[in-house]
Amino acid sequence: MxxxxxxxxxxxxxxxxxxxxxxxxxxxxxxxxxxxxxxxxxxxxxxxxxxxxxxxxxxxxxxxxxxxxxxxxxxxxxxxxxxxxxxxxxxxxxxxxxxxxxxxxxxxxxxxxxxxxxxxxxxxxxxxxxxxxxxxxxxxxxxxxxxxxxxxxxxxxxxxxxxxxxxxxxxxxxxxxxxxxxxxxxxxxxxxxxxxxxxxxxTAQTGPRVRIEAEGPPGAALPAGLPGAPEHTPTADGGVRFTVAATHSDALLCALLTARPPWHIRQLAAAPGPVQDPAADGPAHRTPTPEAP
CATH class of the missing domain: 3.40.50.300 (P-loop containing nucleotide triphosphate hydrolases)
Structure with a gap:
């Protein structure tokens, strides 16, 4: 047009x-x-x-x-x-x-x-x-x-x-x-x-990210269409670790908690890793990784 x-x-x-x-x-x-x-x-x-x-x-x-x-x-x-x-x-x-x-x-x-x-x-x-x-x-x-x-x-x-x-x-x-x-x-x-x-x-991580560790019901598949297209990896104790942009973390938590059947949230924390400021020319810096209370 x-x-x-x-x-x-x-x-x-x-x-x-x-x-x-x-x-x-x-x-x-x-x-x-x-x-x-x-x-x-x-x-x-x-x-x-x-x-x-x-x-x-x-x-x-x-x-x-x-x-x-x-x-x-x-x-x-x-x-x-x-x-x-x-x-x-x-x-x-x-x-x-x-x-x-x-x-x-x-x-x-x-x-x-x-x-x-x-x-x-x-x-x-x-x-x-x-x-x-x-x-x-x-x-x-x-x-x-x-x-x-x-x-x-x-x-x-x-x-x-x-x-x-x-x-x-x-x-x-x-x-x-x-x-x-x-x-x-x-x-x-x-x-x-x-x-x-x-x-x-x-394709480039340019802002803070959040790590969410969750556990699904026995035999439950990963919910489809999760907000923010999170990275997800299995944990040794049978859970799943999701990593997502901070702006999508609330929506992802809501999606997991309201899934049928719902998922149990074990831990929420800032994800470690480089966060590059597009306005800066210097090297990437690392975000702190405090544990959730």
Missing amino acids: GRRYGLGGPWVLRGVDIDLPAHTLIRIEGANGTGKSTLLRLLAGIDSPTQGRITGQRPRTAYVPERFSAALPFTAAGYLVHLGRIHGLRTPEAADRAQSWLARFGAADHARTPLPELSKGTSQKVAVAQAFLAEPELLILDEAWTGLDTAARDELDRAVAERVAAGATVVFVDHDPRRLAESVDTVFRIERNGLRTASGAR
Whole structure:
């Protein structure tokens, strides 16, 4: 597909061919002005291609724009409930989810605050919360971490990992090259109006990892489709040692504990090994390996 603005205007994107499989985290890169936001709007269905088309059944989609307009006649919770209703949720369910997501991102105290009175950071928390209300199958994030405090950014990392683990496709742009680097399945880069595959970040460990030792029921097979595609090796006492990116550890624990039949978690600890900072030129350093309490 391609996109340009105005008759005879220059092409912003042209010849773009991208597939969005389930259970996938995709990063879009490119210099400022190359068309990253345009591509995300096309994928989210906010904009339409000038040339070509998007095929396949449209999944339940949520989108966090690069700039969230807070000049709307709602309180924070009222806005989320309103969008939840648009997504097909009943009012009580939408209200419960709104409160839950506001609390998760640290904005529960602002539930009754009118949107125009919110700070930029809190407005961004509301923008992010609305994207998770209806458990989207396709989640589009355009620099959604910008303006969030550290705790909220970490929470957004976890929420993204949970969505991917649940089978969703997440496509994101972020100015920090380390953002979810250890979890990304595919990186695309926009250059000269086109799209090329840059790398698959899971081939290089660039962030902290977690080791989980667990024991399955007698004769039980390893659960299929475990979040984060963890490495797994048998232990001498009949258990299994899983090693996974830290951003996927919560989702992996949940998957093991809720398997049918459930697995028993023996130990949780930081995994030893090199963690290379992509922004640094020096050698990799080693993470500490404290035992879980």
